[in-house]
Amino acid sequence: MTLITFRKDATDGKARTGVLSTPRGDIRTPAFMPVGTAATVKAMLPESVAATGADILLGNTYHLMLRPTAERIDRLGGLHRFMNWDKPILTDSGGFQVMSLAALRKLTEKGVTFKSHIDGSRHEITPERSMEIQKLLGSDIVMCFDECPALPADKTRIAQSMRLSMRWAQRSRDAFGDRPGHALFGIQQGGLEQDLRAESAAALTEIGFDGYAVGGLAVGEGQEAMFGCLDFASDQLPQDKPRYLMGVGKPDDIVGAVARGIDMMDCVLPSRSGRTGQVFTRHGVLNIKNARHQDDPRPIDDACTCPACTKYSRAYLHHVFRSQEMISSMLLTWHNLHYFQQIMDGMRKAIAAGTFTRWQADFHANRAGGDI
Ligand SMILES: CNc1nc2c(CCc3ccc(C(F)(F)F)cc3)c3[nH]c(N)nc(=O)c3cc2[nH]1
Numbered sequence: 001m002t003l004i005t006f007r008k009d010a011t012d013g014k015a016r017t018g019v020l021s022t023p024r025g026d027i028r029t030p031a032f033m034p035v036g037t038a039a040t041v042k043a044m045l046p047e048s049v050a051a052t053g054a055d056i057l058l059g060n061t062y063h064l065m066l067r068p069t070a071e072r073i074d075r076l077g078g079l080h081r082f083m084n085w086d087k088p089i090l091t092d093s094g095g096f097q098v099m100s101l102a103a104l105r106k107l108t109e110k111g112v113t114f115k116s117h118i119d120g121s122r123h124e125i126t127p128e129r130s131m132e133i134q135k136l137l138g139s140d141i142v143m144c145f146d147e148c149p150a151l152p153a154d155k156t157r158i159a160q161s162m163r164l165s166m167r168w169a170q171r172s173r174d175a176f177g178d179r180p181g182h183a184l185f186g187i188q189q190g191g192l193e194q195d196l197r198a199e200s201a202a203a204l205t206e207i208g209f210d211g212y213a214v215g216g217l218a219v220g221e222g223q224e225a226m227f228g229c230l231d232f233a234s235d236q237l238p239q240d241k242p243r244y245l246m247g248v249g250k251p252d253d254i255v256g257a258v259a260r261g262i263d264m265m266d267c268v269l270p271s272r273s274g275r276t277g278q279v280f281t282r283h284g285v286l287n288i289k290n291a292r293h294q295d296d297p298r299p300i301d302d303a304c305t306c307p308a309c310t311k312y313s314r315a316y317l318h319h320v321f322r323s324q325e326m327i328s329s330m331l332l333t334w335h336n337l338h339y340f341q342q343i344m345d346g347m348r349k350a351i352a353a354g355t356f357t358r359w360q361a362d363f364h365a366n367r368a369g370g371d372i
């Protein structure tokens, strides 16, 4: 069984481009990973997600352990078979979702107990149980079980939480065992504190992982604080392994993160906002429900090659959104995911050509207003 290998093909400043190879397929980096929370990228067929250019998608331990349960998915052949996605899947470890979704949560050294937001049943996730669930799901890239502290929090609280996550990282590593062809990623914590992030990076590097996530960000700190943290956090992590910034983000967040050494990102934004009528374009954001679109025969973006832009007018998309037709979510989600993948493709090419600085300037100039 081949291992998972990360090949860096080029760098431009702190930005990198390369390929993360797995037995289920290659992931071109920098990579954007669509969120497929409960075994589906909402409003998209798997073949449509692949057509947008996604090489990997995200699944969720928390949601799937509650319904339909990891054991049932395992009995049915694993998550890839279950959801008809044969490319790589990365699953989060569940801790973040428990803290943001579940009720009556209790955090101890052992792990987290909570009440299901679906039926009120009681559950426990520990590093060991999280590894077991992710193994039952069959995901290719497994995340350590961690605690992502809610901000704002004082430095003492951030330090205690980070040190707990580092003990859980060791337990995750021990429970993951030796699984050729599957990767385990550690998650750096430490809030916005350079010294705590350094301590976390050192602890994770000592344990040894196939990739390193920057956790604890995109939790309301704002872009300036996030970029300030990335300015030092990336360099604290091993430079020969993939770096995954969790939960990011808007197009300009993504570009700024890649410029600071990030290789992989995920965000619900393109899919979730597509369902609310928010459309991302290279000239900025528009909302299709606005009355100004109701007679507009033009496509969303005449340079976009997605089905929404090549086959439909703004007037039509306005109509089906207003009428709450399912095709609205399908077309707008497809367009947004396609657009996010176009950004990644543009960055990969620019980094390989050594023209990333110019590409960034064009990216920001294009978005500077103008009627979209
Ligand atoms: C939105 N901001 C954010 N998201 C964050 C996430 C979730 C990422 C994720 C993974 C899978 C899914 C799924 F729906 F596809 F399943 C959805 C979201 C974090 N996850 C962990 N483990 N540690 C963190 O410290 C952390 C920080 C995060 N900031």
Ligand SMILES: [Zn+2]
Binding pocket: 300, 301, 304, 305, 306, 307, 308, 309, 310, 335, 338
């Ligand atoms: Zn489009």
